[in-house]
Amino acid sequence: MKPAALVFDAYGTLFDVHAVVARCESFWPGHGTQLSQLWRTKQLEWTWQRSLMRRYVPFSQVTRDALGYACESLGLPCGDAQVEALMQEYLRLAVYPDVPDALVRLQADGRRLAILTNGSSDMIEPLVAHRGLKARFAAVLSVDSLAVYKPAPEVYGLAASRLGLRATEIGFVSSNCWDALGAKSFGFSVWWINRGSAPLDRLGFTPEGTLRGLGDLPEALAA
Amino acid sequence: MKPAALVFDAYGTLFDVHAVVARCESFWPGHGTQLSQLWRTKQLEWTWQRSLMRRYVPFSQVTRDALGYACESLGLPCGDAQVEALMQEYLRLAVYPDVPDALVRLQADGRRLAILTNGSSDMIEPLVAHRGLKARFAAVLSVDSLAVYKPAPEVYGLAASRLGLRATEIGFVSSNCWDALGAKSFGFSVWWINRGSAPLDRLGFTPEGTLRGLGDLPEALAA
Numbered sequence: 001m002k003p004a005a006l007v008f009d010a011y012g013t014l015f016d017v018h019a020v021v022a023r024c025e026s027f028w029p030g031h032g033t034q035l036s037q038l039w040r041t042k043q044l045e046w047t048w049q050r051s052l053m054r055r056y057v058p059f060s061q062v063t064r065d066a067l068g069y070a071c072e073s074l075g076l077p078c079g080d081a082q083v084e085a086l087m088q089e090y091l092r093l094a095v096y097p098d099v100p101d102a103l104v105r106l107q108a109d110g111r112r113l114a115i116l117t118n119g120s121s122d123m124i125e126p127l128v129a130h131r132g133l134k135a136r137f138a139a140v141l142s143v144d145s146l147a148v149y150k151p152a153p154e155v156y157g158l159a160a161s162r163l164g165l166r167a168t169e170i171g172f173v174s175s176n177c178w179d180a181l182g183a184k185s186f187g188f189s190v191w192w193i194n195r196g197s198a199p200l201d202r203l204g205f206t207p208e209g210t211l212r213g214l215g216d217l218p219e220a221l222a223a
Numbered sequence: 224m225k226p227a228a229l230v231f232d233a234y235g236t237l238f239d240v241h242a243v244v245a246r247c248e249s250f251w252p253g254h255g256t257q258l259s260q261l262w263r264t265k266q267l268e269w270t271w272q273r274s275l276m277r278r279y280v281p282f283s284q285v286t287r288d289a290l291g292y293a294c295e296s297l298g299l300p301c302g303d304a305q306v307e308a309l310m311q312e313y314l315r316l317a318v319y320p321d322v323p324d325a326l327v328r329l330q331a332d333g334r335r336l337a338i339l340t341n342g343s344s345d346m347i348e349p350l351v352a353h354r355g356l357k358a359r360f361a362a363v364l365s366v367d368s369l370a371v372y373k374p375a376p377e378v379y380g381l382a383a384s385r386l387g388l389r390a391t392e393i394g395f396v397s398s399n400c401w402d403a404l405g406a407k408s409f410g411f412s413v414w415w416i417n418r419g420s421a422p423l424d425r426l427g428f429t430p431e432g433t434l435r436g437l438g439d440l441p442e443a444l445a446a
Binding site: 049149182204 | 426
């Protein structure tokens with residue numbers, strides 16, 4: 001399995017969406033983890049539901065709406081200052097510790113690397129820049145131009161067309177199992193980063209490999 | 224607001240999907256509620272994801288897969304006997320206590336009533352019959368013929384075309400907020416049955432009314 005290019009999901013795969021817990025905790029002590037989880041859950045649900053409803057709005061809007069919902073649901077008072085502060089956190093999410101070195105090694109092997117994300121450019125571009133990862137990626141691709149979210153096949157098709165490659169030449173890497181399997185359904189070879197030892201989603205597909213972290217990917221690809 | 228017909232969601236609206244808790248509890252004491260919740264969560268997520276992937280399988284298959292996943296995720300040993308027993312439970316889910324009388328009253332007002340459900344006919348038909356509700360409904364409509372799940376607009380369009388009514392003539396009733404808002408996005412008048420006092424999903428639409436139970440619907444429609 002020697003993909004000509006590797007395409008990475010961003011949120012949850014390269015960047016830790018739950019890095020917002022500390023800031024949540026500072027506003028609402030004792031509720032940071034619960035808030036972060038509900039925020040993420042609604043954020044994802046609404047990407048799927050809005051896509052099916054054909055009522056796309058950019059990920060930044062979905063993310064903001066989901067934060068408001070999560071605070072309301074948990075009874076946490078949430079003013080403009082808290083919303084803005086937490087939306088800013090999304091522009092500087094921590095990278096998982098094994099990510100920077102893994103990207104250097106994967107790039108050194110001569111492969112083109114790209115990001116394919118639900119994130120609108122107002123969210124993903126500042127984040128990649130802030131974390132010093134711009135030089136790693138030949139392309140940072142967003143679903144925003146398509147106005148539909150993962151795992152719609154046209155999203156994965158965007159990566160193939162923009163990289164000028166056939167689906168079978170692309171390796172896709174995501175920690176979101178449904179995203180990995182959506183990419184597999186489209187025709188990519190996929191590696192699922194399963195940091196939490198979750199079961200495989202039963203969506204009719206299996207990945208080429210399941211890894212505990214991105215640090216294991218260079219070895220998996222060399223095998 | 225005087226709809227010519229009322230269309231009801233089934234699972235969670237008329238029938239209590241968490242009626243399976245007792246049976247779950249009998250197999251895995253102490254885990255019934257947690258299992259039922261995760262089972263339902265994955266069941267819904269996969270309807271959205273499979274629809275976007277264009278990899279539809281019938282709801283009975285999604286439900287069976289989600290049960291297997293939920294058991295695996297929680298570390299609960301689940302053999303064929305348990306799976307079959309719990310799938311049987313789905314064919315005789317309890318109705319919410321205020322449902323039978325509300326349906327009689329709504330029908331007595333001269334309206335046509337129908338069900339529009341994700342459930343495949345092998346699931347919904349035995350359930351409606353078992354609960355003695357067949358005579359209430361002029362039609363029991365399933366997404367199965369469309370091979371896409373709610374909240375895709377074509378699902379709500381099926382109800383309009385099969386009832387021979389314009390969208391604006393139809394009142395839609397669901398306890399699943401995203402389903403109510405998907406129907407609203409399509410053009411129905413909608414009533415959200417919010418039994419758990421949840422916040423409104425932020426999907427860009429608001430229902431005509433939000434009720435604590437189906438028993439409040441006849442009065443809301445008369446207002």
